[in-house]
Amino acid sequence: MMNWIWLFFILSSVIISIFNGKIGDVSNAILSSAQSAVTICIGLVGIMALWLGLMRIAQQSGMIDCIAHFLSPLLKRLFPGVPKNDPVQADIALNISANALGLGNAATPFGIKAMEGLKRLNPNKPDTASDDMCTFLTINTAGVQLIPVSAIAILMAVGSENPGEILLPTLITTFSALCIGVIFVKCLIKLSPNPGKKK
Amino acid sequence: MIESCSLAIIPLLVAFFVAYGAWHKVPVYEAFTEGAKEGFDISIRIIPYLVAMMVAVAMFRASGAIDLLALAFEPVLEIIGMPADLLPLAITRSLSGSGARGIFAQIAATYGDNDPVTKTAAVMLGSSETTFYVLSVYFGAVGVKKFRHAVAAGIVADLTGILVALFVSKLFFY
Known part of the structure; x- marks a missing residue:
């Protein structure tokens, strides 16, 4: 494709x-x-190093396991291929929360970490996306953001006095896109699930 | 208020990670540097994928193909009640983040901050993520070449976003 x-x-x-x-x-x-x-990509090096360093601290301190444990029930439904209490759950949770808070730069390293975890669990050939990878990226491309920073910044730049009025409509819009996207990808997965290792 | 909160998020988050680690007796400095080493590797690994995607998208935008698409879609616009000036934004927002911001800035400057078209455009911009960038970076980082359902689902989510943005803006701004 x-x-x-x-x-x-x-x-x-x-x-x-x-x-x-x-x-x-x-x-x-x-x-x-x-x-x-x-x-x-070069600009990403520093920010990647920073967040991956912090992630390592979070991993060794048990924070990741704690988050994973807490979100397990929800993530288990969304990502059936991820075993209970697997550290990937925490990476996914951190990625989605960083996106929601508008920390685009922090969300990317978390997301890539999550993709690496999903790759470890991938039942297909390594060059083929797993069902869970598709679901994860659908959530990411829907881009749920609580505060649409750049849209508000531009509105303010042209002199808008009340840029906050776009907040609620934007939130409704992203959430609908997210829900429809996830339902759609789940249907596709039902129709054609993980192909496995063979051709 | 919102602004000062979002300014504080990153420093607080960093402090929280480090404090939590120290509390659980993690050698925070060593753990940090060890983890940070991976950062370089990952950033370099995604270069080929990002070059491929960004070149193709930049060519597409520069060729004027989006205006042509806009022309082709004109009849559809009337049915869904979308102002023609919003179409380039609707197409670009899945392809290029900086491109979409540029187009939005243009719309905002043309229509003024109080026009419903500007506000609808703001909702469209704010509610989207650059689908093709996300796909190429994330799949590129783990060497996945067959994206399976991710492309179709991303596009469906984007289309839903466009339609809902139009509908919700009608309710809120007109």
Whole structure:
């Protein structure tokens, strides 16, 4: 699927830009975006190191187990492939709470940690996503955020006196997207569950 | 108030992790540096995936393909009651976070802060995460190449978000 999406983006943009004379813009976009992808990753190094360091403290102090134990009932339903009290549960919980609080930079390391845990539990071949990975990323792409920081910042920048009025509608919207996304991914998983190790 | 709370979250969180560790007799400094070593590795590992995704998305945006899509979708817009100016935002928000913020800033500047279109756009921006960025970073970090249901589910969640944003904004702002 990713192969097709990628191919579609690249071929359609080249063809369209030939017709509307924007091929120069596309050329610039290729070079500058490749560079900025690396800039983003390098920028991530420090923040990753910070949160993964704190995570190690949390792990050794038993905090992770404590969180995992507390959230076990809920996470067990969402991620049936994760055994009870597995440390991955805590990584997932931390990722979702960091996202909800709008700490995007902290959420990424937690999320990657969670993905590594899910990889350890993956019943499929290593290059194939497990059911639980799909559910986890659906929750992440829905992007539940209690305070939409950047939207509010831009509203304030154009002089809005009451940017808070978007809070409730935004919350209703994200939660509906989250629920529908999770229900949908669960249906897909029912229809075609983990393929296992064979082809 | 909200602002000062969110400023305090990160320092408090850091302090809490360290204090909790020390309380449970963890050698906090050593544990921290040991964990932090992994950070470099992971960040470097996701570079190829992010380059692939960001180049494709940047090409797509620069080619004007989004305007073309907007044209094609015009009849649908009337049915769901969406102002045409919101369509580029609706498409871009799944592809590029900085792109979506840029488009929103443009809408806000054009319509002014008090127009329902601006507010609807704010809800659309605030309620979304950049689906394709999340997918490429998270799957890239663990070397997964077959995404299975994650793409379809992410897109369905995004579409739901767009429709609900329109509907809720109608109730709240018009």
